[in-house]
Amino acid sequence: MAALFVAVLALVFAIQAVRGQAGTTPAAQPVAPEPELEPQPEPKLGTVKGELRKLGKDIEVTRAEVRETLQHLAMVRYDAFGDTGGKLSWSLALLDNNGHGVILTSINSRSDARTYAKEIRSFASESKLSPEEEEALETLRKEAGPTVA
Known part of the structure; x- marks a missing residue:
């Protein structure tokens, strides 16, 4: 499970790097900090945050299933x-x-x-x-x- 997590995380970072090289993210514009008091929107799939959130949900589902196995x-x-x-x-x-x-x-x-x-x-x-x-x-x-x- 940990190896799968690391592999997916590496894939997400590689996708982000390719997007950055393609010029999809302007480097000259300063990024404004997000306000902390407002609720955060659901991260988009394909982003690091989105993929980590999806993996976190998958891990919780797997843990729940393991609790019910004859172990x-x-x-x-x-x-x-x-x-x-x-x-x-x-x-x-x-x-x-x-x-x-x-x-x-x-x-x-x-x-x-x-x-x-x-x-x-x-x-x-x-x-x-x-x-x-x-x-x-x-x-x-x-x-x-x-x-x-």
Whole structure:
């Protein structure tokens, strides 16, 4: 994202330099300072200010989208049955910054494997969670800290 920002900024500066060489901006006229008390008009696209404002808006949109992605995960591996070993059963919590997401669980025995998915909203589920699922969820709840209820 930073590389894209730098590339666009360099492109904007190059466009401004070409416009300056073409004589679109008279160099002999003094530029009057803009009054600070009046509201500033929206900068035109193609100008440095306009492009920076557009990039700032794009970054805010991207940040909002990232908050809603499944970016936090915790896995608990365990032996679901006494006659199997190797901790082949597992519960995996995948959540976004708001504590919304899913818990996936696979319970493996010698003869079969069963997989479950349970929806999570604000670090809670309407479905009953197993102790291992609760452990995975609690790990992410602790990582979220006091900012998430």
